[in-house]
Amino acid sequence: MSAPAAAVVARQRLRVGMVGLGGIARRVYLPVLGTRPDLDLRVCTRNQAVLDDVCAAYRIAHGYTELSAMLAEGLDAVFVHAATGAHVDVVRAVLEAGIPVYVDKPLAADVDDARDLVELARRQRTSLFVGFNRRFAPAYRALADEEFSCAVMQKHRVGFPDDARRVIFDDFIHVIDTLRFLIDEARLVDVHSVRIAGDLALVSVVLAGPGRVAVGVMNRDGGATEEVLEIHGPGVKTSVRDLTEVIEDREGRREIRRLDEWTPVEERRGFVAMCDFFVDAVRAGYRLDAGDALRTHELCDEVLRAVSARTP
Known part of the structure; x- marks a missing residue:
């Protein structure tokens, strides 16, 4: 590559910050973003030992233990993977600096x-994007254009009842958002819940939209950790299991398709396409608005209030 060409490539590299280097960052986002030659990745965590390990593993030259120091360097975008409780302060600081933000749900x-x-993002005229990866998962995206009248999504865990707000906003939010993705103008129709020793063990909802109905169920005290999404249309039922297996029953005939076992989990679960979407928007100067993601949070709040109103 000639010197002028190399200079063009260097100018095109986006300076991208990553805040929070916990489990989701290390399992998914560092493998996805840390190997991209078009990004100049900088990372931030208060844990010096973790910071040193990550910088060494991904050959990252810029590591910070303070968010303010990283923002002062000048960035084109920031990915936020800190704990949920830190989202508000971190996202606010990045938006006030006028930098596009990608933040994990919620x-x-x-x-x-x-x-x-x-x-705040709208006042700053700055992108704010919330990472609902299932909207970008290939197996789920394929369902969006199908003709159907009913959708059923189940997302279960083994022995994990928890505080109702954490269950709904940290986990069940995936069910709410995926069903909203499939059903236009979804509104909440009904909520049921079961508690064990005060913790939320099971929650189910019914959503409705024009010509469609959806049921979402999460059992946190079940016998298996699994995720199943079904859509029912005229003469056809399509099921997706754990984002890897698609079972189509059409007028009594069954076809089973599985994603290539070599497909990386971050691609299968939509993270690669989602990161591409955000980075491409930043590069193109296109401002992303989080209003639709906010509607998912509002529905979660409706579910939480309904659950909280019930006698434990």
């Missing part, structure tokens, strides 16, 4: 905080 565990951040 944007915040309180709908008023989420609404404030969306409004």
Whole structure:
């Protein structure tokens, strides 16, 4: 490559920050973003030992233990993978610096905080994007254009009842958002829940939209950790199991398709396409608005209030 060409490539590299280097960052986002030659990745965590390990593993030259120091260097975008409780302060700081933000779901565990951040992004005229990866998962995206009248999504865990707000905003939010992705103008129709020793063990909802109905169920005290999404249309039922297996029953005939076992999990679960979408928007100067993600948070708040109103 000639010197002028190399200079062009260097100018095109985006300076991207990553805040929070916990499990999701190390399992998914560092493998996806840390190997991209078009990104100049900088990372931030308060844990010096973790920072040193990550910088060495991915040959990252810029590591920080303070967010303010990283923002002062000048960035084109920031990915936020900190704990949910830190989202509000971190996202606000990045938005106030005028830098596009990608943040893991939930944007915040309180709908008023989420609404404030969306409004701040709009005032700043800066992108705010919430990472709902299932919208980008190949097996789920393929269902979006299918003709159907009913969708059923189950997402279960083994022995993990927990505080109702954490269950709904940190986990069940995936069910709500995926069903919203499939059903236009979804509204909440019904909520049922079961508690064990005060913790939320099971929650189910019914959503409805024009010509369609959806049921979402999560059992946190079940016998298996699994995720199943079904759509029912005229003469056809399509099921997706754990984002890897598609079972289509059409007028009594069954076809089973599985994703290539060599397909990386971050691609199978939509993270690669989702990161590409955000990075491409930043590069093109296209501003992303989190208003649709906010609607998911508002529905979660409706579910939480309904669950909280029930006698434990």
